[in-house]
Amino acid sequence: MLSRAAFATLVVTGVASIAFACPCACALAQPGDSHAAETPLAVLRRVLTSEERVRFAARQTVILSDRGRADATVTDEVNFGFARGRVTWLLPENNRGRVSVRDGRRRWAIEPSSRTVVESEVVHRPITAARAEAIARQVARSYVLTIAKEPSSVAGRPALILTLAPRRPDRQRRMWWVDRQTGLVLKREVYSPGGGLEQSTSYSNLRMNIPVDVTLLKPAVPRGYRVVRRPADNVVTRIESARRLIPAFGDIPASLGAGFEFESARLVDADGARSLQLQYSDGLAGLSLFKIPARTRLPQSAGRTRTVAVGSASGTIMESVAPYRVLTWEIAGATFNLVSDVSEGTMIAIARSVHF
């Protein structure tokens, strides 16, 4: 039998060994291994909180595939976090020289094709831990999150592959390559409900933790450019506030069904008519619902349109700017518009359920 003193010595030695071994094991492991046991939801939370905080410079290549056509866009990006950064377009040729600058309070879009600079105020809403948690849970309600077991890397950086598979068959499936160290999404792939690759976005020439260079956040307006100033987007993000503020638009729905929950509301001026823009999201996919208190028509430049049935009303679908569609229909002298990149069937189903 062990004496009481020997037993105590053994316990102390054991505890000391564990205390010593744990940090050693952690130190010996690869940097990314500290996140090896992370749940998919924890990775998503990390993506959310790191999204606006990581400072980096990189080249981004986006390939969008739409109806048998693929377009590539290449940009040089500098991100200083907290809605501060600069994006310069290199490709396609017709967009070369387009620049977008955000300094945390304002955004400038320099558009060479129209020789215009659009200056708009930006209201930045930071991601707090509580907000990250709420968004992550909303995503988890609409998507099944899994982490691939195989190790991966992008641009020489170790990455986790997070798959976000939709719970509804009409949504896109997403794969994100998440930087193990920072939580930044280094590469994204988006697959259509039919399984085809619709979009690929990836960074190259990555430089992390770059110092903030304020000279990059001061855009120079080129000589001869027209400057269009836009006021701050007065966005209301609580449904109670939206209902109280704009009751004349009817009882704003908290949900449009199919997992789309209220995200924000704001008033817009539609050719002189005060109109309502509501934003709904399932956490990843989003749509805007516009209510215009008037009958509307399309300009001749609207392009190709198709007529679809929205309940008993007749609607028009426009493939305006890929991948977005616009669905327009009228009810009792008011015009409703849905804008989204979700499937046409989902848009029509949502449109049928809109009654306010």
Next chain:
Amino acid sequence: MRRLFSTRIGTRNPIMLCERCNSRLSAYVDGTLTSAELRQVNAHLASCRRCREDVQEIQAIRRVLRSMPEHEAPAAFWDDTLRMIRSRARRKPAPFAYARIAGTAVAALALAIILFVNSADRQVIDVAPAHERLLTINPLSLVSLHARERGRSPLVDIAKVRIAGSEAEAGDLADDGRFDVK
């Protein structure tokens, strides 16, 4: 009764609770609080994210309200109202009509007072009645507005939104952008 103030353990500084702070946020945004109230609200806001968000909401609402144009009632409205009043005045009053009119007047006055008192916080956007004319709406404007709003959402594929949004905005500008935020 719920306490509106609590005391931080070990200090004598009163900590304002959300309930109390919230009732003063409107005055806070208007800049009409006393210096003591201002100190308390500022102290609370420093530690309460939810109330800070409330302040942002109120500021956003104020900006929207300030941006709203004032609308004149159409001339026909006054003509119709006067005609209706005159035609009713010509009718023979029914028994108890005067009492009913007096009652209605008191009720209307009370309603007017309530509306006036609440107007600061409850001013609502007076949406113009449906326009008679047919409005021309460019779908590119809608896509541009959608992209601007989506660009604010976390987890959004910002590259895709930026590409489509810029394209739509360029088209919208070429069309003179008759659709914009208020």
